[in-house]
Amino acid sequence: MKSKIKTPSESAAVLTNLVLPGETNMLNNLFGGELLARMDRISSIAAKRHSESYQVVTASVNHVSFNTPIPLGSIVKLEAKVTRAFSTSMEVYVDVWIDDPVKQVMIKTNNGIYTFVAVDQCNKPTEVPQIKPETEEEIERFDAALRRKQLSLILAGRLDPKDAHELKALFMG
16 A cells, blocks of 8 residues: 555646637536536546645546536636545545636636546556645545445445445434
8 A cells, every 4th residue: 555645735727718619508608518428527637636646546526516517718716635545546526616817806707526446557456656635625425435436336236325424424313
């Protein structure tokens, strides 16, 4: 196992783009699929930074929230960080913002949670460093990542619900 423990900020990646006409729907808002592609790219960069691996693969898109449309011409800022590392997989949280330079505000529009697996040159999973969260938000996301993983394993039939101790604690107090 890679013994180094890293912080989420060491994996931080930022992508800033304009929303162009060819990327919008009939309502002149950014296509959801275009946003998903951007989120996948930036989260893969965060996963590569954390894993110190040349190759990471998207294992799942655990959650994506489309809360606010992103209009044509907007400056879109995506921020990604690894929130938790397991043995070979990493959860990456992506926050999406509209950067309004006129009003000098950032408007949160979307977020998403991706899971990546680090792989070696033979495409075999390889171990990744563990995470030590520092901020309150990082700690909350770190703790929630284990619950999300347990739920995913239950739904996939790979974990017996009675063994999902984090989920029990959430619902049973």
